Amino acid sequence: xxxxxxxxxxxxxxxxxxxxxxxxxxxxxxxxxxxxxxxxxxxxxxxxxxxxxxxxxxxxxxxxxxxxxxxxxxxxxxxxxxxxxxxxxxxxxxxxxxxxxxxxxxxxxxxxxxxxxxxxxxxxxxxxxxxxxxxxxxxxxxxxxxxxxxxxxxxxxxxxxxxxxxxxxxxxxxxxxxxxxxxxxxxxxxxxxxxxxxxxxxxxxxxxxxxxxxxxxxxxxxxxxxxxxxxxxxxxxxxxxxxxxxxxxxxxxxxxxxxxxxxxxxxxxxxxxxxxxxxxxxxxxxxxxxxxxxxxxxxxxxxxxxxxxxxxxxxxxxxxxxxxxxxxxxxxxxxxxxxxxxxxxxxxxxxxxxxxxxxxxxxxxxxxxxxxxxxxxxxxxxxxxxxxxxxxxxxxxxxxxxxxxxxxxxxxxxxxxxxxxxxxxxxxxxxxxxxxxxxxxxxxxxxxxxxxxxxxxxxxxxxxxxxxxxxxxxxxxxxxxxxxxxxxxxxxxxxxxxxxxxxxxxxxxxxxxxxxxxxxxxxxxxxxxxxxxxxxxxxxxxxxxxxxxxxxxxxxxxxxxxxxxxxxxxxxxxxxxxxxxxxxxxxxxxxxxxxxxxxxxxxxxxxxxxxxxxxxxxxxxxxxxxxxxxxxxxxxxxxxxxxxxxxxxxxxxxxxxxxxxxxxxxxxxxxxxxxxxxxxxxxxxxxxxxxxxxxxxxxxxxxxxxxxxxxxxxxxxxxxxxxxxxxxxxxxxxxxxxxxxxxxxxxxxxxxxxxxxxxxxxxxxxxxxxxxxxxxxxxxxxxxxxxxxxxxxxxxxxxxxxxxxxxxxxxxxxxxxxxxxxxxxxxxxxxxxxxxxxxxxxxxxx
Numbered sequence: 045x046x047x048x049x050x051x052x053x054x055x056x057x058x059x060x061x062x063x064x065x066x067x068x069x070x071x072x073x074x075x076x077x078x079x080x081x082x083x084x085x086x087x088x089x090x091x092x093x094x095x096x097x098x099x100x101x102x103x104x105x106x107x108x109x110x111x112x113x114x115x116x117x118x119x120x121x122x123x124x125x126x127x128x129x130x131x132x133x134x135x136x137x138x139x140x141x142x143x144x145x146x147x148x149x150x151x152x153x154x155x156x157x158x159x160x161x162x163x164x165x166x167x168x169x170x171x172x173x174x175x176x177x178x179x180x181x182x183x184x185x186x187x188x189x190x191x192x193x194x195x196x197x198x199x200x201x202x203x204x205x206x207x208x209x210x211x212x213x214x215x216x217x218x219x220x221x222x223x224x225x226x227x228x229x230x231x232x233x234x235x236x237x238x239x240x241x242x243x244x245x246x247x248x249x250x251x252x253x254x255x256x257x258x259x260x261x262x263x264x265x266x267x268x269x270x271x272x273x274x275x276x277x278x279x280x281x282x283x284x285x286x287x288x289x290x291x292x293x294x295x296x297x298x299x300x301x302x303x304x305x306x307x308x309x310x311x312x313x314x315x316x317x318x319x320x321x322x323x324x325x326x327x328x329x330x331x332x333x334x335x336x337x338x339x340x341x342x343x344x345x346x347x348x349x350x351x352x353x354x355x356x357x358x359x360x361x362x363x364x365x366x367x368x369x370x371x372x373x374x375x376x377x378x379x380x381x382x383x384x385x386x387x388x389x390x391x392x393x394x395x396x397x398x399x400x401x402x403x404x405x406x407x408x409x410x411x412x413x414x415x416x417x418x419x420x421x422x423x424x425x426x427x428x429x430x431x432x433x434x435x436x437x438x439x440x441x442x443x444x445x446x447x448x449x450x451x452x453x454x455x456x457x458x459x460x461x462x463x464x465x466x467x468x469x470x471x472x473x474x475x476x477x478x479x480x481x482x483x484x485x486x487x488x489x490x491x492x493x494x495x496x497x498x499x500x501x502x503x504x505x506x507x508x509x510x511x512x513x514x515x516x517x518x519x520x521x522x523x524x525x526x527x528x529x530x531x532x533x534x535x536x537x538x539x540x541x542x543x544x545x546x547x548x549x550x551x552x553x554x555x556x557x558x559x560x561x562x563x564x565x566x567x568x569x570x571x572x573x574x575x576x577x578x579x580x581x582x583x584x585x586x587x588x589x590x591x592x593x594x595x596x597x598x599x600x601x602x603x604x605x606x607x608x609x610x611x612x613x614x615x616x617x618x619x620x621x622x623x624x625x626x627x628x629x630x631x632x633x634x635x636x637x638x639x640x641x642x643x644x645x646x647x648x649x650x651x652x653x654x655x656x657x658x659x660x661x662x663x664x665x666x667x668x669x670x671x672x673x674x675x676x677x678x679x680x681x682x683x684x685x686x687x688x689x690x691x692x693x694x695x696x697x698x699x700x701x702x703x704x705x706x707x708x709x710x711x712x713x714x715x716x717x718x719x720x721x722x723x724x725x726x727x728x729x730x731x732x733x734x735x736x737x738x739x740x741x742x743x744x745x746x747x748x749x750x751x752x753x754x755x756x757x758x759x760x761x762x763x764x765x766x767x768x769x770x771x772x773x774x775x776x777x778x779x780x781x782x783x784x785x786x787x788x789x790x791x792x793x794x795x796x797x798x799x800x801x802x803x804x805x806x807x808x809x810x811x812x813x814x815x816x817x818x819x820x821x822x823x824x825x826x827x828x829x830x831x832x833x834x835x836x837x838x839x840x841x842x843x844x845x846x847x848x849x850x851x852x853x854x855x856x857x858x859x860x861x862x863x864x865x866x867x868x869x870x871x872x873x874x875x876x877x878x879x880x881x882x883x884x885x886x887x888x889x890x
Contacts, residue, residue: 046089050119054082055231060090066225067091067167067199071191072216075203077229079384080345080391083203084108084171085115092127092143095199097166101146104177105314105339106132107321112171113137113146114322133479134542149179154479156186157431160194167199174207174380176415176441178425184215185438186428192219206380215439234390241266242402250357250374252617255287259355259400264294266353266398267333271307274396276350277332281385283357283374285313285531288335295333312336312346316532338381345391352389352397354382360413361420363448378413379406417444422452427461427475427482430468458578459486478546484508487576492547494575495568501543502526503572505536507614507629517604518573518614518631519566570631573612574641580613581638583668588624589613592642592666598624608632635670642666648675650682652690656749657683684743687752688735696728698752705758710793711777712769717796718818719776722766738764776818784811784875791817791824798840802827805836805853806864809875814842831861846870 051057056077066073077083084101091099103109113130120127129138130146138145147155149170155162162168168187173180184202191198202212209226216224247256263280270278282288288311295309312324312334324334327348334346338358358381362373377385382399389395399406417425422444429435435444456462461472461482468476475485484504491500506522515521524530563571574581579593588598589611597613599605610633616625642665650659659678663670691698709726716723724730736743741763742755762770777799780788785807792800799817805828815824823840830836836853839845850870858866867873 046086046093047120050086051090054086055080056082056086056229059227059229060087063087063201063227064090064094066227067201070217070222070225071196071198072188072200072224073202074209074213074216074224074226075201075229076207076209076226077203077205078231078233079205079387081229081231083229084112085119087201087203088144088146088169089116089119089128091167091169091199091201095166097164098142099144099167099169100152100162100165101144101169101171102149102152102180102183103146103171104149104175104180106148107312107314107325107339108172109146109148110322111325111345113144116144116146134538149177149183150479152183153179153186153428154477156183156190157428157476160186160190160432162190162195162198165198167201169201169203171203172205173202173212174204176413176417178416178420178422181415181417181441182425182428182438185440186432188216188439189432189437206384211441215441219439234392235394236386236390237394237396238386239396239398240403240406241398241400242405243400250283250376253284253286253359253372253374255283255357255374257290259357260287260290260294263353263355263400264291266400267291267295270351270353270396270398271331271333274351276393276395277327277334277346277348278351278353279334279336279346279349279388280353280355281336281338281377282355283359284337284372287355287357288313288337291335307331307333309333309335312339314339316535319534346388347392349388349391350393350395352386352395354385354397354399356382356399356401358413361416363419363421363451376409378411379409380412382406382409415442417442421481422448423455423482425449426452427456427468427472430456430462430466431473431476455579456482459483461486478543480504480508480543483576487572488543488547490575491572494571495563497544497547498540499565499568500547500572501540503569504543504576505539507573507576508539515602515604516599516627516629518629519569520604521629522565522569566632567634567637570610570612570633571637571641573614573631574633574637577612577614578642579666580616581633581642581665581668582611582613582630583635583638583670584609590668592638592668594667596624597627597630599627599630603627605630605632610634610638638665644670648678648682650675650678650686652686652693655690655694657686657690657747659683659686678747680744683747684736687743687746688739690749691732691735695732698749699755699757700753702756702758705761707779707793708758708761708773710796711773711779712765714777714793714796714799714822715769715773715818718821723769724765726761778817781815781817781824783807784809785877786875787877795825797822798825800825800827802829804829804831804833804877806831807875807877808842809865809867809870809873811875812843812846812871814840830857831864 051060063073063075075083075087088099088101101112103112109130109132113124113128116128117124117126122128124130125137125139126141128144129142131138131151132148133151170180170184170187173184187200191200200216202216213223213226243259243262245258247259263282267278267280280291282291292309292311308328308330310324310332312321314337325346332348334349356377357374358377359372360375386397389397425444426449429438435449453462453466456472457464459482461469461475463469471489474489475482478485478488480488484507488500488504491504502522506518506525521530525533525536580591582589582591582597588596590596591613597611597616605611605627611630612633613627613630615629616627644663644665646661646663649662650657659675661673661675712723712726716725731738739755739760742760746752777793778791780790781801783789783803787807789801789803799822801815801824808826808828814826816822817824825838825840826842827835828837828839836857837845837849854866865873865876
């Protein structure tokens with residue numbers, strides 16, 4: 045298919061023979077080629093010339109797919125749709141003679157699900173794999189597995205400008221065998237002048253979708269400087285459509301106050317229609333300033349560009365799994381992304397890049413952006429993988445994180461697209477074929493029968509294409525899109541046509557009997573939105589809305605939705621630091637429609653709240669409470685579970701602790717410390733962890749906090765002691781010990797390693813060595829007291845005390861307490877707890 049001389053016209057041509065040789069022997073290859081070398085346009089034509097069937101080229105973006113097809117057709121001197129065609133969502137230009145078809149990665153996934161062996165296709169080239177988009181990673185995995193299991197003759201090429209080839213080659217190689225060959229092309233690089241142009245004053249870092257206006261002021265200033273001081277078109281990288289509109293206003297819009305004389309300002313984003321995107325890729329009669337998102341980072345050339353102005357920001361998908369919200373975050377661009385952007389200036393000639401940050405800041409940027417599989421919404425991935433097989437079996441560059449994958453599967457189950465075992469349902473297979481996010485596919489398929497296929501397709505297209513008005517009223521945006529008053533309305537209409545064709549029979553049955561058959565547009569929009577986002581059905585509570593999924597929502601000042609009791613929320617900002625998410629797009633709903641989408645559940649709930657048992661009968665839609673009534677006769681097992689939870693949460697302080705209970709626990713602890721099992725752990729943590737194990741009978745009788753205080757804790761603990769423990773407790777850890785004076789003195793077991801016996805020093809006369817407990821394993825710590833009860837000595841070695849310290853204690857205290865005996869030899873003296881005068885009055889016993 046290559047015209048004469050074309051192979052030598054682009055740098056990648058030098059390695060095409062090596063690539064074809066690698067494919068003939070290994071069947072797979074990794075192609076490394078810098079931007080501008082021709083890998084996207086020349087290699088597919090070479091593959092089509094060497095192989096018999098159709099060559100599929102997968103691009104991550106629609107604009108890149110159309111541009112690549114147009115460039116290849118131009119090289120052949122043909123129109124698009126002849127030898128080279130393309131297919132993107134809602135648009136296809138191919139013919140019976142098409143040998144090279146450029147598709148988006150999403151479309152390639154749907155074709156693989158429809159026919160795993162890709163009949164009629166001889167080769168697949170996956171372009172820009174370094175971008176690590178989720179659909180691209182998954183398409184690569186499915187192609188590798190299809191080749192291993194079904195199509196050994198399918199040639200597979202993964203092409204990239206920057207990715208490290210090692211892991212990629214191992215993935216494409218034979219399972220457990222040699223890696224795929226790596227073919228590397230080089231190109232003479234045009235000189236690139238890198239200019240560091242940080243703002244004159246520090247700007248606030250991005251937060252959510254918010255960008256400091258001072259940075260946008262600075263970007264507009266850099267654009268004016270570039271137009272005034274340099275030649276050629278200027279390509280400006282900004283994170284999103286909102287920032288593009290803001291910079292366009294700063295540059296002067298409408299035309300007439302342009303950034304310079306004879307300069308046009310054009311826009312290039314993924315949300316534009318094909319006509320506007322293609323126009324942005326064609327050189328104009330005058331100099332141009334092209335305001336673009338990351339869609340222009342790779343895969344295509346914007347002709348005429350000699351200067352790049354880079355704001356240094358990117359939009360990346362993020363999912364707040366804790367709150368069930370997904371969206372985009374604004375982050376600093378990675379170093380690899382910045383290099384890709386800068387390269388746009390030097391693709392055709394020497395160029396300049398003006399970076400809105402410093403060289404020191406550049407060194408702190410992350411080397412590469414995280415792959416989307418690690419940060420994005422995994423619901424589409426999980427549905428496609430379920431249709432294909434097991435995620436664990438897929439040859440992926442990176443495995444999906446378990447937590448987000450589980451959350452995605454839970455959502456798909458709630459939508460009815462996966463069954464309880466995680467297998468895809470018939471509705472799930474139908475949704476996967478729609479070519480939309482599973483939420484939107486479910487809304488289309490179910491909504492068509494409720495509001496009509498046309499209205500369902502219009503609302504779903506509005507949600508999917510992100511065509512929204514300036515406010516948060518989705519119905520107002522719908523009316524504006526119908527009238528063609530919103531940017532992107534042409535693309536919206538094209539998507540409506542595609543979606544209507546995707547559900548041709550959905551409306552045949554009509555609405556069910558319990559729903560009105562002629563819903564007005566506002567409620568039709570709310571119903572379809574609720575079908576897509578059943579976890580964001582919300583009811584007014586206080587100053588905001590509580591939702592079925594848990595998060596709270598609030599509307600902004602002046603919102604048209606402020607007086608609505610029920611909402612179906614499509615888009616909400618996560619609003620870091622705020623208790624509620626800010627609604628960006630929603631439609632009104634009624635309780636009747638909410639109940640039709642989210643089936644209500646009535647449950648008896650008995651829980652420990654605010655320090656007591658609360659029993660109630662609750663009707664819920666998901667997490668949203670519809671009604672609450674007291675439950676006077678709560679089941680005993682539920683009450684026991686609630687009380688056990690209260691003890692676990694608040695501790696044993698809820699129980700009345702008696703001296704007997706404390707003594708029992710301390711004595712058992714002493715034996716456990718010395719002997720181990722089977723002596724049980726009766727500490728606070730162990731008892732609170734499983735109250736039912738030792739309070740079973742008592743818990744069954746508890747109905748309130750007051751009942752807990754009446755429990756005999758000591759009796760409950762004695763019942764659960766093993767018999768061999770209970771039988772020996774008094775022997776091994778007695779509550780009191782006899783002392784030489786004849787009294788029984790209580791032991792204090794607060795420290796299980798050193799029980800304390802407190803007695804007057806005179807009561808210990810004649811006691812040569814101190815007592816021990818637990819079969820002699822644990823020495824008792826003696827607190828020897830004065831006649832007034834004040835401590836004179838603490839010892840666990842009484843024999844040593846008599847021998848060494850007693851004389852000093854005697855000398856210091858005999859004058860202070862003259863009525864008490866202080867013999868020189870305490871081991872032969874008569875022990876007593878009485879004074880000397882009392883002893884003289886008492887009759888001597890023989």
